Amino acid sequence: MTATAATALYLLWLAAAPTAGDGHVLEGARLFRENRFSEALVEFRVAEQLGATDAGTYAAATLVKLDRPEEALELFEREAHTTPGADALLDYYRSLACYGARLYLSADALLAALGERTGPRIGEQARQIRKDIAAAVPTEPPPDSVDWYLARARVHQANHRPDLARAFVREARLLGARRTDQHGVAEADALLEKLPARVSSTP
C-alpha cells in the first residue's frame, strides 16, 4: 500500500504547477516510497519553504506516517486549498490524522465520504476503522467527553495553534450534536466564531 500511496502522491504532484521547490517534492515522494519518512518530511518541508504547491499537504501525509497526528492535522487544516473531498487519498491520510488525534467523529465523516474513490485495500481498511469508531463512540456521548474536547481546544488556542483548536472544537460540536440536550454545541459555535479564520500557507 505504501508504494501505491507514494505513487499516487507523486501523480498528484505532477498534476500541480511546478515551482522552485518541486525537485524537493519529487525527492520527498521517492523517499516516502522507500519508507524513509523522516527524510521525506525534510524534503517536503524544504519544498514548502521554496514555495512548492501542495508540499504542506504531502508533509502532513508524511507526519501521519511518523505518528505525529496532531501536527499532521494542523497542517491539513492550514492547507486551505486541500478541503476535504478534493482528493480521496489525502482525505484518507487526513482521516488517519484525525483518528490518531482522537477526533473519531471527524475521522468517521472523512472515511464515510471516501466511498469507493480509493482502491479496495484502503476501502477495506476504512470500513474496519469506521466499525471501530462506531463501537467506541456512544450514540449519546457523555457530557464529559464533549467538555474534554472543548478543553483541549482551549489549550491549543492558548498555545497559539488555532488550526488544531478548530479541529477539536468541530469534534466537540459533532459529539454534542449527538446528544438530545445538544450539550456543548453552543459553546463550540462560540469558540469557532472566535478562532481566527484559516490562513493558507500557499502563496
Place this chain on the structure above:
Amino acid sequence: VIGPLVLATLLAQAAPLDPCAPVPPTEPDRPGAVAYRMVGDDERAAGREESAIAAYRAALARDPALQPARDALAALCTERRRDAAFEQGLAAVRAGDCRAALPPLDEARAAGDRPASLLAGMCRYRLGDDEGAEAALREAEAAPATAASARLYLGLLALRRERPGEAAALLEAAAADPALKPLARELARTARQEGRVVLSALLEGGWDSNPSLTPGTSYTPSGASSAVGDLTAVATVAPWRDRGPYATAAASAHVVAADSSLDLRGIGLEAGLPIGPPRRRLLVEYGYDDRRLGGARYLTAHRLLLDGRAALSDGWSAGGSYLVRREEYQQADSAGDSGLRHAAELDVSRLLGPGLLLTAGWHGVLDAAHDPSRAYVDHGPLLTAAAPIGSQVLLTVQAAWSWRVYQATDPNFDVTRADTYLDLATRLEVALGARWTAYATGAARRARSNIPDYTSSRLVALAGLSYTLGIP
C-alpha cells in the same frame, strides 16, 4: 481494535538514521543547505530527533562547511550514543546483571546522563562499592529528576556505613517525592532509632477485665475488672551495632488499680551475640530476670535463648527458637512452680504483595516444675498476619491455640489437670514521627480446664506511647 492495528502497520518505520555516520557529499548547494539546516533546527526544537538528523545530514551533504549544522549533528550523535549506552545499561540492570550494566552506564554518565548516574550508583551500592556508589549518586543528586531517588540510595549507603544521622537526613529529603515517601520515611525513622546506644520508654494504660483470673466463662466477671498501667524503660548498648555483641537492661512496672497485690515490677538484663548475616542469622542470648509481685520478691530466673531465621526464596523465610529458663519462685505457696522451663517454636513466613506478612507456626513448652502436679507440656498452632495501612500504620493480628496437660494429679482436686487456651490479639502501631510511636492493643484469652476453678476468660485493652532514641 482494527483501527490501531491499521495505524501500526501504516507507521512501520525504516531503520533509524545514524547521526554519527559520515555524510557523503552531493552537488554543492549552499542556499539549499541553509534551507535544510533551518528545517533541522525547527524539527530539533520540536524534539523530533529523527527528522532533525535527516535535515542536518542533507544540509552537510550540500555544504560540508556549514558549521551550525555540523555542531547540531555532532550534538545529536553524542545524545544518540549516550542514549544507546543508557538503554544497554538499563537492560542489564533489568536482567539483574549490575556488573555488565556498569561499563555502558559509565559511558552514558560521562556524556552527562544523570539517570545513568543513578543506575550506576544503585548498581555500585548493590555490589558493595561504597565510594564509587557515592560518586555516582552525588551526580544524580544534582539533577532534579533523579535527586530524590539518589538521596534514597545515599541514605541507604549512609546506613550501611553506620552514619544514622546522615542517613536520616538524606532519607527524610528523599521522602519529599510522593512515590518514595512511604519507604524513605520508614527508613529514616529506623535510622533515627538506631545507634550504638538505644534508649526507649513505653507508657501504656488501659483496662483488664479479669486480672485475678476469676473462674467462669464470662469475659467480664462481675467486680473483677480493673484499670491497669505499664511503664517500661529499656537501654541497649551495641558497640558493633547489629554485627556484634550487645547488652540490654530493662525495668518495668505493671500496676493493677483494683488490687495492688497483683502489681508486678521487674528488671531484666540480657547479653547476646548475633552470628551470621541478616538473611541467615542465629542469635545467642543470656538473660536474667527479677520480678516482684505486690512488692514482695516473686521470681528470679536465668535464661538462655537460641533464635535463628533464614530468608528463603520468593518472600519465604523460616525461623526457629529455643528458650530454656531456670525459674526460682521466691514465695512459699509458689515454690513448687520452680524448675526448668523449655520453650520452642518453629514457623514459616511469607511476604505477600505490598507488605502483608503471614506467619504460621507451632509452639511448645515443657515446664519441669519441681512439683509434678505443676509441671506440664503445652503446645499448639499460631498464626500471625501483619500488614501496613498506609505509610504510618501497622496492624498485626495473632491467633494461637494451646493444649496443656499437667504431669501429675492435682492434690487439691484429685484429678490431673488438662487445659486448652485460645488467644486472640491485635495491635495497631502508628508512627508519629522520627522517634514516637502510638500503640493500641487488644487481647482476649479463653482458658478451659477439666477443673472448673481454672476455667477463665479475660479481655485486655491498652493504649500506649513509646519513645526511642538512637545514639550513633
